[in-house]
Amino acid sequence: MKTMNIASPNHTQRYTRPIQLIVLHHTATSPHTGLAVARLFSARAAQVSSHEIVDTNGTIYHCVDWSQRAWHAGSGSWQGHGDVNSISLGIEIVNRGDGKDPYSDLQLKSIASLIRRMQAKYPTIKPWNIVDHESVSSAGKIDLRSNFPAERLMWMVIHPNLTIPAKMKVYPWMLPKWARIVCADIKAQKGPILR
Ligand SMILES: [Zn+2]
Numbered sequence: 001m002k003t004m005n006i007a008s009p010n011h012t013q014r015y016t017r018p019i020q021l022i023v024l025h026h027t028a029t030s031p032h033t034g035l036a037v038a039r040l041f042s043a044r045a046a047q048v049s050s051h052e053i054v055d056t057n058g059t060i061y062h063c064v065d066w067s068q069r070a071w072h073a074g075s076g077s078w079q080g081h082g083d084v085n086s087i088s089l090g091i092e093i094v095n096r097g098d099g100k101d102p103y104s105d106l107q108l109k110s111i112a113s114l115i116r117r118m119q120a121k122y123p124t125i126k127p128w129n130i131v132d133h134e135s136v137s138s139a140g141k142i143d144l145r146s147n148f149p150a151e152r153l154m155w156m157v158i159h160p161n162l163t164i165p166a167k168m169k170v171y172p173w174m175l176p177k178w179a180r181i182v183c184a185d186i187k188a189q190k191g192p193i194l195r
Pocket residue numbers: 024025026072133141143
């Protein structure tokens with residue numbers, strides 16, 4: 001999986017710690033490429049960023065060092081924390097965000113790899129502390145939509161070396177309870193149930 005570094009100046013130091021959360025977003029921007037989003041984030045005037053961007057072909061654009069506070073979550077809260085950016089890592093997923101645009105397995109594989117690396121580096125990110133933007137936003141953000149294949153993603157997080165046969169669907173009951181809860185939260189677009 002290919003990774004490119006395109007640094008974004010849009011970050012500050014974290015005001016609170018520890019890092020506890022991974023927030024998933026869709027880009028819904030035009031033009032519809034990871035490079036275009038990375039270039040947008042590299043402009044100071046944009047005033048937005050995320051740590052990582054995952055393109056439709058699985059290419060990862062690394063924009064902000066994980067130790068830093070990227071500007072992806074905006075206003076909102078999670079579990080009583082009012083500064084979501086300080087306690088989280090943000091992953092932007094290139095997708096039209098229309099509720100129909102499909103997510104490729106290459107893309108999911110790269111997201112799963114990032115999640116595993118983030119959790120390995122920061123054990124304070126509990127396995128179930130993966131949410132979508134809407135779950136932590138008070139600004140009316142609607143990402144992710146219900147067509148996001150949360151079950152397939154969680155399968156790949158849990159079983160990095162097992163490929164899902166092309167015609168096999170991943171049903172929630174094939175996953176451990178915490179992963180089922182993550183999937184339910186992402187699909188229902190509400191906050192996490194487990195703490
Ligand atoms: Zn978002």
